[in-house]
Amino acid sequence: MQRRWFLLVAVLILGLTLVMESVANQRKSLKAILSEKKDHRRVLLLYGRDGSSGGPGQRLLIEQQENLNEHRNGLAERDLDVIVLIASEVSEPDRQFLMHEYHLQPSEEFIGWLIGKDGGLKHTYKKPVDAAELFGLIDTMPMRKQEMKQ
Numbered sequence: 001m002q003r004r005w006f007l008l009v010a011v012l013i014l015g016l017t018l019v020m021e022s023v024a025n026q027r028k029s030l031k032a033i034l035s036e037k038k039d040h041r042r043v044l045l046l047y048g049r050d051g052s053s054g055g056p057g058q059r060l061l062i063e064q065q066e067n068l069n070e071h072r073n074g075l076a077e078r079d080l081d082v083i084v085l086i087a088s089e090v091s092e093p094d095r096q097f098l099m100h101e102y103h104l105q106p107s108e109e110f111i112g113w114l115i116g117k118d119g120g121l122k123h124t125y126k127k128p129v130d131a132a133e134l135f136g137l138i139d140t141m142p143m144r145k146q147e148m149k150q
Helices: 002-015 030-037 057-069 072-077 092-102 131-139 142-149
Strands: 020-022 042-048 080-086 110-115 121-125
Touching (some): 030 042, 057 110, 072 080, 092 121
Parallel strands (some): 042 080
Antiparallel strands (some): 110 121
């Protein structure tokens, strides 16, 4: 069962390679990756536990990815990158960064953070967010309003 979940997550992640990234396979720290995106891209940072925790984290992470996969054009239009973090693959320095900067609690099964182009935290999600709700929030941001006028 656990292997099946892992394969499903892997397939979903591979299917979303145009808009989603996995930090686990990169040598840069999460802090460095987010710093590079500042002023250029918005980020939806998703964190979920894998199936070994026995909780709903992995199911919620998959649900969120499926929802976003249906809205690739909206993600691209809003300069929104999605970074997926699986708890068991997050390095200790990245975990500490998440705890300090975004108040990640060790017991979190699923959490999402919307980070603006200015690098600031715009919203925290404790459950998967509908793309329309996410886009609605982004579209009210001052930078996004300027982008829509151009």
